[in-house]
Every structure is written in structure tokens, then in C-alpha cells.
Amino acid sequence: MTEWKEFSVAVNNEAKEAVSSILMELGSSGVSISDRHDFLQLPEYCEDTLWDLDEKDFPEDGVIIKGYFTEYDELDRIEKDLTHQIKELNNYGIAIDHLSITINDVKVEEWSSAWKKHYHPVNVTRFLTIVPQWETYEKSFSDERVAYLDPGLAFGTGTHPTTQLCLQALETCVFPEAKLFDVGTGSGILSIAAHLFGAKEVHAYDLDEVAVKSARDNIKLNKLEEIIQVRANDLLKGINAKADIIAANILTEVILPFIPDAYERLEDNGYFIASGIIMDKKDKVIESLLEHDFEILQINQMKDWVAIISKKIKKEE
Template structure:
């Protein structure tokens, strides 16, 4: 097992990027920046549902920048050079208020699980809670659904605004017996919640093989292998059959590429739910949907992110 040295620099915010560059120049295997302001913008951080702030790790002022070196590096020289270069930042007009340097041993195995202490159940809606697989959780309501995830590969943990917007949209649109196509499934979270909301057949697609494996693992974790089928695909290319709902939580630029395909793959009256859309891209997606004969049913926004629910023409309605 490799042993590592963690060099931890406490310093003011203005020195964050220069210190990170110094770590890179010295050959650090990785650099992390702990900034209290970043923590406070995470979904759930204000309520304590998702992240649990440790005051020792999140200073009131300044940042903590960490670099990592192995036992095979010249650690004494690295420590001396790191200290020298940081002190010289003053010569370039960069303040180093609050500067301190701490060095400690880190065992590689500890990293694999250390982040888990910050991850907790998060209530996305009144009826849906996302729970990390290692947490014990008792539903608070008789009709509450629980989606279990292993977020280790970071393909979507249900906490980002775009994912929450999609889950909220699915809660109001999925009907028992529906067929759902999940394009760009990532962790599989949207497929899983679709099944929990009553969808009968779910087909999940992703171009990334690692994402496909992550989705399959999470689907198995929720015992939904018989309901959800995961496969590798580039958007909807070569996909057979039609769906009642197509959901895609991916970048706006990617959504633009398959709006027409989505229309063709929906049953009459079917819904196209899209997110991953930054607010200033909203009008582009709406225009593209209207261009391909979708009716815009709903546009929802959370922070700077948008989700759009569009409907295919229902030919049975005169």
C-alpha cells in the first residue's frame, strides 16, 4: 500500500491559484482546494441534508490547498521549496495572509472512503429521497420512495439542480405502465426514480461505458434489473421502439442534436423532459423544440439551471 504525504497550505483566497500552480510545478499527484464559499453553494448544505460541514476543515477566512506526494519523492526538498515559493509570492504583490503549512501522512486506502462522511440522504421532493447505499434510512412517510445510490463515480447523485428538476418533472408526469427512455443516464438515478414512480419499462442509454456500469450497479442496488435495461448508445441513434417519456439531463448543446429524433421516438402525446440547460441557453432549446412541433408545457428553473417539459402532438385530440 502506497503511503503519501499531504502538504496542507492555509492561506488567503487571493493566493489560491498561485499556490495551486506551485503544487503543480513541484509535481503534486493532485491538488484540492477547500473553500467555505464553495461548500455553502452546494444543494442541501443549508439544511444539512446532504453535506455535513466540519468547522475544522472549512475555515471562516481563507482557503486550504492540499497537494500530495509519495514516499518516493524527495519530501524534505519539496517542503522547503514549497515554503520558499509561497513566501516569494509577496514579491509579486500577492498577499499571503494567514499562511501556514502542515504536513501529514495519508494512507491510500483511507482516501477511498474518507469523502463518504460528507454524503447523507437528501429529500428531492416530498415523495422521493436519494440515499447513499451505506446509510441507514427510515422513510418519513408511508408513500415516500427511496432511491439508493453509490455516488462514488460521480455520474449524478441526485443533488445537482438539473437532476432535482428532472426528478420533480418525472414525479408529476410518470404514469403507471409508462415506457421511459433515459438518454445520458449517468448513475441511472432518473431511470430508478422513474421506476419508483410507476413506469413499467425503462431503457437507459449512455455513450460512456463506465457510466453504463455505474447505472447497472445502482439499478441492481434498488432491485430494478427486471424493469430497467441499460445499454451503450449515442443519444437515440439506432434505438427501436417508442416511449411515453424521454428524459435527458445533459448539456444544452447535446440536446440540440437530437430534438427531432426525440419527437420521432415518442408516442403521440408523449413528453420530452430536458435539463442540464444553463439559463441563458433556455430560449435556444425552446425554439428548437417548437421548430420540431413540440408544445412547451412547462419551464422550471432552480438557481441558474432550467428544465423544460415539451409535448408531442396528440393526434387523438381533434
């Protein structure tokens, strides 16, 4: 029976992205983050999300970040390097508070069965339901679309507000024969949903090779590997083709410099769906979109998160 080592890092919230990156750079097969803020932001999390979550699993302070390594990895070196690199973050302006690292044994078969029992279908919109691959599901409506998903270790199930906002926006914007770019695809759920909503050609991009593999696995699970193309790429750099719709569920800090590229890679009157925007940064994104000749069509909010649907306005020559 294969055994895994779970490195569990308790640290302040401000350091979670950096610590997650360190774990991945050290060779973790995936990263999970238990963040009370995310837990509280999930809409009606007790019944209407894929996960049947237990509040006791989420820390009162800070976050718990877990990385996974096999019993064949150099575990002593990994523990030493992990501790050293996290403490070094102080030198880069990232304060480290109440740091603790624990290592636990995890048998992969026991692990899989333990978390799968908490994973259920969720009706994201009237026309879209996300279903775990190991569950049987019968449609409630004849026009209901079903996306099957195995989120694996590192990427989401489609229930986070930013993803739900994107899925709802896709339902509004996608039209038959549309060509779509999914930037920062993660689990691939946006690409899958886009095709189910009618997009004819879908291209999914992510900088993270682990995300690319996750997306490919989920796309294959839905038998769409001949339709949805996935590749590792830094946003849309080096992509010369144009799309009718660009969906980007990424951080505000990445969206802002990406807006000019989105404009260039859209057909005239094409739609740009930007999500992953925290409420207090909404105005900055709107201002930048307007400056780059986008028309704001919708601003949708769920808890503290915002998604903006905008349209490319052709510049007068």
C-alpha cells in the same frame, strides 16, 4: 492495502470538460470536479444535500479536476502525456490559465471512509428520498419512495439542480405502465426514480462506459436490474422503439440537435423532459422545441438552471 494516485489538475473553468476527457482517455478510474460555481448553486447545500460540503474545499478561481490511477499504471507516462495534452488545448482554441498538476497517494480504504462520513440522505421531493447505500433510513411517510445510491467517483448524487429538476419533472410526468428512455443516465438515479414513480419499462443510455457501469451498480443496489435495462449508446442513435417519456439531463449543446430524434422516438402526446440547460440558453431550446412540434408544458428553474417539460404534438397528415 491498495494504493491509488490522485492526479489533481488546477486550471481555468473553461478547460474543465476538456481536461476531464483527457484524464478519462488516459485511463482514470473516475473524475471529480471541485467547482465553486457548482458549490454555490447547490440548494441549501449545508443541510439539504447528500454531501456535507466544506466551502474551503472549493477553489476561489478556476476548478480542480482530480483523476485516479492505480499504483500499477505507468504514472510517469501519464503525467507527461497529461501535461502535454492539456497544453496542446491552446491549439484548439481553449485557453489554459494558471495550470498546476500535483500527484498524491491515496489509500482506497482510507479514502472511502473519509468521504462516506459526509454523505447523508436527502429528501429531493415530497415522495422521493435518496439514501447512501451504507446508511439506515426510515421512511417519514408510507408513500415515500427511497432510492439507494453509491455515486462512486465519476457521477453525481442527485443533488445538482439539473438532476433535481429532472426528478421533480419525473414525479409530474410518470404514469403507471409508462415506458421511459433515460438519455445520459450517469449514476442511473433518473431511471431508478422513474420506476419508483410508476414507470413499467425503463431503458437507460450513456455514451460513457464508466457511466454505464455506475448506473448498473446503482440499479443492482436497488434490486431493479431485471426491470431497468442499461447500455452504452450515443443518445438514441440506432434505437427504433418508442417511449412515452424521454428524460435527457445533458448539455444544451447536445439537447438542441437531439430534439428531432426525441420527437421521432416518442409516442404521440409523449413527454420530453430536457434538463442541463443554463438560463441564458433557455430561449434557444424553447424555440427549437416549438419548431419541431413540441408543446411547452412547464419551464422549471433552480438557480441558473432550467428544465423544460414538453409534449409531442402529432403532426397532421
